[in-house]
Amino acid sequence: MTKAKRPKLPAPLIGQWTGEFHATQWAGDIVIDLEMRSDHTVGSAMLFPREGLNAPVVVGRIDEIYLGADGAFTTILLQPTHPKNPTQLVPPHQVQEVFPPDIRIATKAQARIRWNGTNMEVEWNSDIGMQGSARLTRNDPNRPSDILSTRMSWDAFKRHVSRLETRKFIFRGQQKPWRLRSHFHRTNRSDLFRYTFDDLATLHRHLSARTKHIFNRADSDEFGALLHLAQHHGFPTPLIDWTYSPYVAAFFAFRHIPIAASKKRNAGYIRIFQFDQAQWRENTPQIPITAPVRPHFSLMEFLAIENERLIPQQALSALTNVDDVESYIKFVEQTWKHQYVYAIDIPVKERETVMNELALMGITAGSLFPGLDGACEELRERLFAQ
Template sequence: MQGQWIGEINGEYAGTLRVEVEKIGDEVSGNAYLFYDKSHQLPGFRFPLSFSAIPPYITETQTIYLFTEGGVMSQEDRNRVEAALTARFGKLPIPAKLNVELVLEEENLRVKWYSDDHEEEALTLQHFDIKAASDLKPRADLTTWDQFRQWAVSQRPRHFIFRGQSEPHKLATTFHRTWRKDLNGWIVDDVRKLFGVMAERLSFPLQLGNMEHNAAFWNILQHHGYPTPLLDWTLSPFVAAYFAFCNIIPGDARTPRIYIFDADAWNAKYGKILFFADVAPPQIVVLESMPAGNPRAMPQQSVSTVSNVADIEGFIRRREEEDGRSYLTVCDLAAEEAPKIMRELELMGITYGSVFPGLDGICRDMKDRLFAQQP
């Protein structure tokens, strides 16, 4: 058993339950996260999970209190909140210890929980397939390069962020595309180990625990191939076009895609908040981290989104339905336009060497120039 499952809690106190577990050896471990809607003025909770890899998946877990928008409470904060909850409900709505059972029902997950003085409750959580093709339909007004270029230069800078892909795969972070799903384990274990072996090679003295420094270090990991909960975007529609077409040739069966995300509208609704990737409600946060130790960030006009949901497109779609507006659209262009697009991008100064500065970039630029197929 391994994966991420999310379910909505309906009724008087609505909220979201998220389970993230992964199998390592003979053990399945991970965490469950419970967050109520902000209007209820209730804390969030994390429940560490550890099971034998052989079912039934039953365990006892401790309750860890979280702030409504994310982050672990101190013992002092927890004592204060528990006193307020007891006064409000007559007892704690979530006990300090819970018995939990996970039951796989095809792709979905049935979660049951109870304690000595609480009745059993259960909820079915949904598993989202991020390996499937994207459900997004391409914009009808941006079907050619000329249309896209004209539209792009008419937009206000920094209003949208863009992402180019050679194929219309679903949006998902490099972390969520692996078998790993326990973000808390990634942060506590992976990041600390990586920082330990990389710190002396960093040109800027980053410190884990500082939010700005965490974001910068995660971006360094992302840009050097380590799986992270970040998704790369750019402020430039033309840099996005480069990444969509840099490996495309005429006649290619793939359909290059440019994602267009209305970051201004998203931030206006959901705010540019500090990110807690694991101990937070399901979220996507637009992140402009400082480029320390990452020479590629500035040339690529790099922006990231950090997310604790595997199915980013599905999450945005649900928010669009709730808010009655569009945040994410896509532009699909024909592979046959690749030579024209790449020629124009080179005239703009967007080449492999410009977006990947260094010896690799120089050699790739010269290869593209001197080994180009002759007409």
């Protein structure tokens, strides 16, 4: 007798969904992150009480979603977070001592999910007889960037950055005008709760066997340094790399473009993002955790522990639990009526000139990537870039 195959859920269900929920006792914001693991869908739901409402943040773990005739169905295992430590999950009775007696906390809910490409409706019944519903939306994170760009020559770019206030802005160089997304989200992962509590424990164990320093996961500075080190060695993280130097950003934008490609008639443009980090830090809270916490985009400067690249690259990172970063930044821009992010496109055909001038400034692979890899890449650029 052959085992029946589990019906696969349509791909549009996967990703990050955000919206509002209303339940028997309370209401607020909800984030649902869903992803594929092997042949089934897993994820998490995070419920944040409306501002001014004295209720806990509740996290729901989704270990399986089943496709039915009238939508999809799942069991959500619920657990509140500690009132003073949002990263610590605790038994319901511990938080019930803090909140009003009429706030009851369920441990399990049966939910039905209906969705189309951009909208989702969720209805649930909990094990303590409470009901709730939520309406959520999901943007396509793979769509083209919405940020209006300014095209300028390399010489014009140099004049532009020379007039900027020192260290008010940070920069990010990209080979193409891709949408801003973290490495974690570009892998089609979404569930940062599972990533934070499961995957990072595995990362910590493996890297601890290969580093002289044993990183303390309980210390946000040290754990941030571990994440940054892992990111620089290819491990997907919810970080987006930035630099205080517009010229280092230009190096990363042009770095992997062959000279032959830059000489094509329609070679296109590279992109450099310019971000007003000073005003962003002043207007928005900078949060050093990914889950469970409300959506955020936080600028972090990590300790350079066993990471020789951080200082020469003048690097810092944005830590984010948001998949569609550009829409989030746009929302904040509309709220504060201030433009934070700008996009500058420079012709790819200027690649040879740019790399030669950057080398004269001392910005090369050898200087930015201390070690054999960087030295060999610098020599390859100098001797074989044809």
